[in-house]
Amino acid sequence: MDFLQSDFVTLTQALKNKEVSAVETAQFFLRRVESLDQQLNSFTHVNKELLTQAEELDQKISRKEAVGPLAGVIFGIKDMLCTKGMPTTAGSKMLQNFVPPYDATLVARLKKADALIIGKMNQDEFAMGSSSETSTYGPVKNPWDTTRVPGGSSGGSAAAQASRLAMGTIGTDTGGSIRQPASFCGVVGVKPTYGRVSRYGIIAYASSLDQAGPLTSNVKDAALTLEIICGQDKYDSTTSDHVVESFSQNLNADIKGKKIGVIKEFIHDIPDASIAKNFNVAVETAKDLGAEIVEVSIPLTQYAVPMYYLISASEASSNLARYDGVKYGYRTPKDQSAQLSLDEFYCFSRGEGFGAEVKRRIMLGTYALSSGYSDAFYLKACKVRRLLRQQFIDAFKKCDIIMGPVTTTPAFKLNDKVDNPLKMYLNDIFTTSTNLAGLPGMSVPFGMAQQLPIGIQLTAPHFHEQVLLNFAYALENTQPALETRKLRPHVY
Amino acid sequence: MSTNLQGYEAVIGIEVHVQLKTLSKIFCSDSTDSTAGDNENISPISLGMPGSLPTLNSKVVDLAIKAGLGLNCQIRTKSFFARKNYFYPDLPKGYQISQYEDPICEKGFVEFFADGMEKKVSIERAHLEEDAGKSTHYPEHTLLNYNRAGVPLLEIVSGPDMRSAREAAEYCKTIRAIVQYLDVCDGNLEEGSLRCDCNVSVKKIGEPKLGVKVEIKNLNSFRFIEKAIDFEIERQVDQCLSGQKIIQETRLYDPDKNRTFTMRVKEDAEDYRYFIDPDLLPIIVSDEKIQMIKKTMTELPRPRAHRFVQQMGLTQDEADILISDKAIADFFERTSELSKNSKLSANWILRDVLGYINDHHLRIEQIKMSAQSLAELLILIDQKIVSGKIAKSIFNDMIATGESAQQIIDKKGYKQVSDTGELEKVIQDVLAASASQVAEYHAGKEKVFGFFVGAVMKATKGQADPDKVNELLKKMLKS
Numbered sequence: 021m022d023f024l025q026s027d028f029v030t031l032t033q034a035l036k037n038k039e040v041s042a043v044e045t046a047q048f049f050l051r052r053v054e055s056l057d058q059q060l061n062s063f064t065h066v067n068k069e070l071l072t073q074a075e076e077l078d079q080k081i082s083r084k085e086a087v088g089p090l091a092g093v094i095f096g097i098k099d100m101l102c103t104k105g106m107p108t109t110a111g112s113k114m115l116q117n118f119v120p121p122y123d124a125t126l127v128a129r130l131k132k133a134d135a136l137i138i139g140k141m142n143q144d145e146f147a148m149g150s151s152s153e154t155s156t157y158g159p160v161k162n163p164w165d166t167t168r169v170p171g172g173s174s175g176g177s178a179a180a181q182a183s184r185l186a187m188g189t190i191g192t193d194t195g196g197s198i199r200q201p202a203s204f205c206g207v208v209g210v211k212p213t214y215g216r217v218s219r220y221g222i223i224a225y226a227s228s229l230d231q232a233g234p235l236t237s238n239v240k241d242a243a244l245t246l247e248i249i250c251g252q253d254k255y256d257s258t259t260s261d262h263v264v265e266s267f268s269q270n271l272n273a274d275i276k277g278k279k280i281g282v283i284k285e286f287i288h289d290i291p292d293a294s295i296a297k298n299f300n301v302a303v304e305t306a307k308d309l310g311a312e313i314v315e316v317s318i319p320l321t322q323y324a325v326p327m328y329y330l331i332s333a334s335e336a337s338s339n340l341a342r343y344d345g346v347k348y349g350y351r352t353p354k355d356q357s358a359q360l361s362l363d364e365f366y367c368f369s370r371g372e373g374f375g376a377e378v379k380r381r382i383m384l385g386t387y388a389l390s391s392g393y394s395d396a397f398y399l400k401a402c403k404v405r406r407l408l409r410q411q412f413i414d415a416f417k418k419c420d421i422i423m424g425p426v427t428t429t430p431a432f433k434l435n436d437k438v439d440n441p442l443k444m445y446l447n448d449i450f451t452t453s454t455n456l457a458g459l460p461g462m463s464v465p466f467g468m469a470q471q472l473p474i475g476i477q478l479t480a481p482h483f484h485e486q487v488l489l490n491f492a493y494a495l496e497n498t499q500p501a502l503e504t505r506k507l508r509p510h511v512y
Numbered sequence: 513m514s515t516n517l518q519g520y521e522a523v524i525g526i527e528v529h530v531q532l533k534t535l536s537k538i539f540c541s542d543s544t545d546s547t548a549g550d551n552e553n554i555s556p557i558s559l560g561m562p563g564s565l566p567t568l569n570s571k572v573v574d575l576a577i578k579a580g581l582g583l584n585c586q587i588r589t590k591s592f593f594a595r596k597n598y599f600y601p602d603l604p605k606g607y608q609i610s611q612y613e614d615p616i617c618e619k620g621f622v623e624f625f626a627d628g629m630e631k632k633v634s635i636e637r638a639h640l641e642e643d644a645g646k647s648t649h650y651p652e653h654t655l656l657n658y659n660r661a662g663v664p665l666l667e668i669v670s671g672p673d674m675r676s677a678r679e680a681a682e683y684c685k686t687i688r689a690i691v692q693y694l695d696v697c698d699g700n701l702e703e704g705s706l707r708c709d710c711n712v713s714v715k716k717i718g719e720p721k722l723g724v725k726v727e728i729k730n731l732n733s734f735r736f737i738e739k740a741i742d743f744e745i746e747r748q749v750d751q752c753l754s755g756q757k758i759i760q761e762t763r764l765y766d767p768d769k770n771r772t773f774t775m776r777v778k779e780d781a782e783d784y785r786y787f788i789d790p791d792l793l794p795i796i797v798s799d800e801k802i803q804m805i806k807k808t809m810t811e812l813p814r815p816r817a818h819r820f821v822q823q824m825g826l827t828q829d830e831a832d833i834l835i836s837d838k839a840i841a842d843f844f845e846r847t848s849e850l851s852k853n854s855k856l857s858a859n860w861i862l863r864d865v866l867g868y869i870n871d872h873h874l875r876i877e878q879i880k881m882s883a884q885s886l887a888e889l890l891i892l893i894d895q896k897i898v899s900g901k902i903a904k905s906i907f908n909d910m911i912a913t914g915e916s917a918q919q920i921i922d923k924k925g926y927k928q929v930s931d932t933g934e935l936e937k938v939i940q941d942v943l944a945a946s947a948s949q950v951a952e953y954h955a956g957k958e959k960v961f962g963f964f965v966g967a968v969m970k971a972t973k974g975q976a977d978p979d980k981v982n983e984l985l986k987k988m989l990k991s
C-alpha cells in the first residue's frame with residue numbers, strides 16, 4: 021500500500037479488502053508526523069487516541085459491519101474546529117487549555133463516515149492572517165522551502181497536506197485562508213458556497229464569510245470530502261437545504277465548449293511576472309481543452325480588500341467578545357494575587373490572551389461598528405458587498421466559471437510581511453471577493469515559479485461545486501499540472 | 513396625588529420585559545424551567561462556547577406575534593435579529609441577541625382607565641431578545657447562574673405618554689393583563705417573568721423639550737411602581753426647584769425606605785455597536801400566519817370589562833379590578849355563571865376573595881376554594897337559606913379549609929330559620945317577654961322595632977332570615 025500516493029477510495033477499498041489495516045495506516049502517518057513535523061510546526065496537537073480508534077475501525081471491518089465512505093482516511097483538522105475531548109485553541113493563548121465537550125458538525129460528519137482524526141493543525145491566531153505566523157504555537161513553515169511561509173490562515177493544514185502528514189486536511193476560509201495556502205503549498209483546496217458546510221462548532225472569525233473545506237492531494241479526494249461535509253444542519257440556520265450531489269462520482273473532465281470567464285480588472289495587471297506567466301499558461305491549456313475564454317468585468321473587486329477587512333473585523337470584534345476569562349480559556353493570573361475591578365479583569369485577561377494581529381482587528385472592527393462611524397464603514401461595506409455579489413451573478417450569465425490567479429506572488433519569506441499589516445492584507449486581493457459574494461472557489465496546483473508551487477483559482481456560481489470540481493479535474497490532468505505533481509516538497 | 517408639582521409635569525415611558533411562555537430557550541433546546549438548580553439549564557449554546565450557534569425557537573415568534581396583535585401593533589413581515597455588544601460576566605457571548613432597527617412588532621397602543629379617565633398609551637415597539645444570566649454579588653466574589661441566559665423575552669416599549677405614577681401603574685397592569693389573557697407570559701412580577709423599567713423625567717408645563725430621564729429598575733409590584741415613580745417625580749421637581757441638574761442615571765427603589773437611590777450613572781451614552789446578527793436568518797412572517805394566530809386569540813381585557821359592564825351589570829370600577837388579572841376574571845365569570853347572580857358574585861369576589869388573597873399574599877390560583885363552591889354559597893344566600901352574616905362565617909371556613917358550604921353548615925349546625933311557624937313562635941315569646949317595649953312601640957316609638965329584631969336574631973342564634981323576621985314582626989305587632 022502506497023500511503024503517500026493513495027487516494028481515499030483506494031485506501032478505503034484496501035481496508036475493506038483487508039489488504040491493509042487502519043492501525044497500519046495510522047501508524048504510518050503518526051511516524052511521519054513524528055519525524056517531519058519538527059521542520060514544519062504544522063500540528064498543534066496529535067491525537068493520542070488515534071491508534072485505539074483505528075483499532076476499533078479494524079474490528080468493525082473484521083466484524084463485517086458496514087463502514088463509511090471515508091473509512092480509515094487520516095484527516096488533520098484545523099484548530100478552528102471543535103473536536104470533542106481534543107484541545108481546540110484557534111492557535112491562541114486565549115484558548116490554550118480549552119477542550120470542547122462537543123464536535124463541530126463537520127468533524128462529526130467525518131467521524132460518522134469513519135474517517136480518523138490524526139490531530140489539530142496550526143494556523144494564524146483565530147484565522148486572522150495570510151502567513152500562519154501569528155499562532156501562539158509559533159509559525160508554520162512551507163514544506164517546499166522552510167524559510168518561507170505556507171500561507172494562511174490554514175497554513176498548518178496546507179503544509180501537512182503537502183508533506184503528506186495526513187491524507188486529507190480541513191481548513192477554514194474567510195478571505196482566502198484555504199485557497200491561498202493551498203496555492204503556496206501545491207495542494208488542492210476548496211472553499212464551498214457560503215451555507216454549504218455547517219459552521220456549528222467552528223470557532224467564529226467572521227460569521228458571514230467563514231466556510232470550512234478540504235485540502236487534499238487531488239481533486240477526487242476533495243470531491244469525496246465535500247460530499248460528506250456539505251449539507252443542511254439544524255444547528256446552523258445559515259446552512260442551505262440545497263441538494264448535495266455525488267461530486268466524486270459525477271467528476272467529468274470534459275470542459276469542451278464551456279466558457280471560462282477572466283476578470284478584466286485582475287488579469288491585465290498581475291504584478292508578479294511568474295504568476296502572470298503561469299496564468300497565461302492556464303488560459304492556453306483551457307483553450308486546448310476546448311474551452312472558450314471570455315472577459316468579464318467586476319469593477320467592485322477593486323474594493324474587495326477594504327470591504328473584506330471592514331466586514332470581517334467588525335464581525336470578529338463581536339465574535340471574540342466571548343473570550344473574557346470568565347467561563348473558559350485564558351484568565352489573567354493577576355486575579356489570584358490582587359482584587360481586580362471588572363474592567364481590569366477584562367483588560368488583563370484579553371490583553372494577555374490575544375496576540376497583536378487579533379487585537380488590531382478587534383480594534384478596527386470596534387471602530388467600524390461604532391455609532392457615528394458604522395454608516396460610513398461597516399454599513400457602507402455591507403451595501404457594496406451586495407452590489408459586488410450582484411456583479412458576480414451578472415458575470416456568470418456570460419460564463420460557466422471564472423479563472424484567475426490565487427495570489428500576487430508565490431510563497432513569501434517568513435517575517436517578510438508580518439510587521440506590515442497593510443502589505444499582508446493586500447496579499448488577499450484575488451481571494452476575498454469570493455467570500456464576500458458567498459461563492460464557491462478553489463485553488464488547484466498548476467505550475468511552478470521560483471521552485472515553488474502555485475495554484476490557479478476557480479470560482480463558480482453559488483452551489484455549483486460540481487462545475488468547480490469538474491474544471492479543476494480537467495486542469496489537474498493537463499501537462500503543466502501533471503509535471504508539478506511529479507515534484508516533491510523539500511520536507512516529505 | 514400627594515406630590516405638589518409646582519408648575520412641573522412628569523413624563524413617563526415604560527419598558528416592560530415579558531418572559532414568553534416557552535418550554536425551551538429562544539436559541540437552543542435548554543429548558544426554561546425556573547425551578548431548576550443553579551446552572552442546570554445550560555449547554556454549549558447558552559454558554560456561548562466557541563463555535564456554538566443560535567437557532568431560533570419558532571414558538572417564540574408565534575407568541576411575539578400574538579402579543580403584538582394584543583397590543584394593537586403592526587407585525588413586520590420581515591424583521592431581523594441584531595447583536596447588542598457589551599461586556600458583562602452574566603452575558604455569555606459578550607453580546608445580547610436582540611432586535612434593533614426592525615422589531616417584529618411596532619406602532620401599537622393600549623387603552624385603560626386611570627383615575628376615572630380613559631387613557632391611551634402608544635406602544636413604540638415590541639422586540640424579541642434573549643435574557644442574560646444572573647449575577648449574585650458577595651464582598652469577595654460573584655456567583656453566576658446562566659439558567660436565565662437565553663430565556664425568550666419580548667421587550668414592550670411605550671411612548672413617553674404617561675403623566676402620573678397612577679397612570680404608569682395602570683399601564684403596567686394593562687400590559688400584564690393582555691399578556692396573561694393571551695397566555696404568552698405568566699405575568700409574575702415577583703418571580704421576574706414580567707419586569708417593568710420606568711423612565712421618568714420632569715419638565716415645566718408647556719415646555720416642549722423633555723427633561724433628563726432617570727430609569728428606575730427592580731420594581732417587583734404595581735404598588736412599588738406607583739410609589740417609586742411618585743417619589744422620583746417629587747425628587748426631580750425638588751432638584752429643579754433648588755436649581756440642581758438631573759443626572760441621567762439608573763436608580764433602584766427601596767420599598768422599606770420608600771425612596772429611590774442611584775444604581776449607576778450613565779456618563780456617556782453607551783455604544784452597543786448594533787449590527788444584524790449574521791448567525792440568524794431574518795424572521796419572515798406571512799399574512800397567513802398572522803391570520804392563523806388571530807384565530808387563536810382569546811378575548812382581551814378591555815372587551816371583557818366592557819362585557820362585564822354592559823351585559824352583567826357591573827360598574828366600570830368593579831369590572832376594571834376583576835379583569836386586571838385573568839385568573840380573577842375567570843374565577844368571577846365561572847362563579848357568576850354557576851350562581852346566576854353576577855352582582856352578588858362581583859361583590860363577594862371583590863370584597864371577600866380579593867381581601868383574603870391580599871391579606872395572605874396569594875394568587876387566586878392558590879386558594880382552596882373553587883368558583884363552584886363559592887357559587888354554591890351564593891345560591892344559598894340568594895335563596896335566603898343562610899343570612900349574609902352567617903354566610904360570611906361559612907365563607908371564612910370555606911376559604912380556609914376548602915370544604916363546601918354544605919359541609920360547613922352541617923358541621924356547625926348553621927341554618928337559616930325562615931320557616932314561618934317556627935319564627936312566629938319565637939316572635940311570640942319575644943313580644944311576650946318585652947311588654948314595656950311593645951307598649952312603647954304602640955305609643956309611636958318605632959325605634960324599638962330594632963330591639964325586637966335583635967332579640968329574635970339572638971333567640972335564633974342569628975340563623976333567622978332577617979327579611980322574614982321583619983315581615984312577621986310588623987304583622988304580629990299590628991295584630
